[in-house]
Amino acid sequence: MKQYQGLFIASILNAVFFIWVYIIQIYEIKWTIVGVFYELLIIPMMLLAPTLLVLSAIQIKKKGLQVPSFISLLLSTGITVSLVSLFIMD
Numbered sequence: 001m002k003q004y005q006g007l008f009i010a011s012i013l014n015a016v017f018f019i020w021v022y023i024i025q026i027y028e029i030k031w032t033i034v035g036v037f038y039e040l041l042i043i044p045m046m047l048l049a050p051t052l053l054v055l056s057a058i059q060i061k062k063k064g065l066q067v068p069s070f071i072s073l074l075l076s077t078g079i080t081v082s083l084v085s086l087f088i089m090d
Contacts, residue, residue, distance in 0.1 A: 011072035052076040
């Protein structure tokens with residue numbers, strides 16, 4: 001169960017980060033500390049999204065369908081699809 005919780009928490013934090021980035025972009029927040037955190041975390045979080053997607057799929061395949069794994073799979077899929085669509089549109 002500990003692996004499920006770790007993956008679940010990582011997926012939630014990754015989703016919260018991208019929601020935070022979206023809010024910053026919409027409201028054009030220009031605080032210095034926000035810019036620093038944004039620049040430090042954007043690349044690792046972008047790489048983490050597809051990694052969490054693969055790990056969630058592997059965990060579901062090995063251990064069966066559990067609610068935390070399924071939710072982390074849905075969150076990671078949504079974030080990864082959003083990132084890919086943004087790269088394609090850009």
